[in-house]
Amino acid sequence: MHFSSDLTFENQLRASRRGAAFLLVLVILVVAAGLVSAFQHHQAGKTIELRMERAKLEVRGGLLLGLSEGMKAWAEDMDTDVSHPAELWAEAISFETEDGVKVRVVFEDLQGRFNLNWLVMPEELFGARGPGDVFRDLLAYHGLRPETQILTELREEGQTLRTPGELVARYPDSAEWLRATEEGDPFELLTTLPSTATGMTTLNLNTAHPAVLRALVGDSLASWVDTVEQMRESEPIRSVHTVLEFLPEVVQNALRPLLDVRTRYVEVRVEAEYDLTLHTLRAVLVRGEQGVVEVIKCQW
DSSP states (O other): OHHHHHHHHHHHHHHHHHHHHHHHHHHHHHHHHHHHHHHHHHHHHHHHHHHHHHHHHHHHHHHHHHHHHHHHHHHTOOOOSOOOTTSGGGSOEEEEOTTOOEEEEEEEEGGGSEEGGGGGSOGGGGTTSOHHHHHHHHHHTTTOOOOHHHHHHHHHHOOOOSSTHHHHHHOGGGGGGGSOBTTBOGGGGEEOOOOBTTBOOOEETTTOOHHHHHHHHOGGGHHHHHHHHHHHHHSOOOOHHHHHTTSOHHHHHHHGGGEESOOSEEEEEEEEEETTEEEEEEEEEEEOTTSOEEEEEEEO
16 A cells, blocks of 8 residues: 555656646747747838838839939920920820839929019019019909018018918918918919029910919900910910910000910929839929920929
């Protein structure tokens, strides 16, 4: 009986040791599995991070390539006597790079908008209707009314604006009368172009927005705007004179310095997409007399 008791105790001890060993192996396996899982999670995070970084690089490269192609297309335009939306260079460009980046390039003629920097120029350059009158009528198209005091301060200050948004930055109250309405966003009709060496930057009759033209001449000559739209519908207007001849001489003399049929400034918008990453670049291009195209503003 004594031998049997000792044997039972020994068996229990062995079983306990086996259980402890099994538990130790189980703990080791759980810890190892945790380490492997953590390593895999870390690697997966690194893979995603590297993938995102590559997407950013590919997209940035696509944006720069799109900008380069847009500049090249405009520089290759040989018809420097006239600028209009139907020209080959003005058509949207779409392509895909060897690395799979989808790129789209869209042009817009900035000389079809109202130039806010006209507001700092002398009133007499505009004849009977000064730039402030034109601007107020343009905003009235959107049901908005600018404050005369702010426009006066802007003219007296005499400093040109670099972007339309800078007007709001300088005069926060102007945000109220530059807001989007049911008629649209007034910022879509505004630009900030510098004056040229020979005078002010003109409107291009072939691309000028009807609302800008109507504000320029006033409601009493709204029919003239309809005439301009009809003339440029079939083919581009190649001479300012052919359009002004329908107006009284005093109005012709006032408008002649403000109008042209050519464009020196365009905005190019480039969109690049790669691996579900999409970014946009906006740049203002200027074309010199020799056809050389340069970037004067760029926003990523």
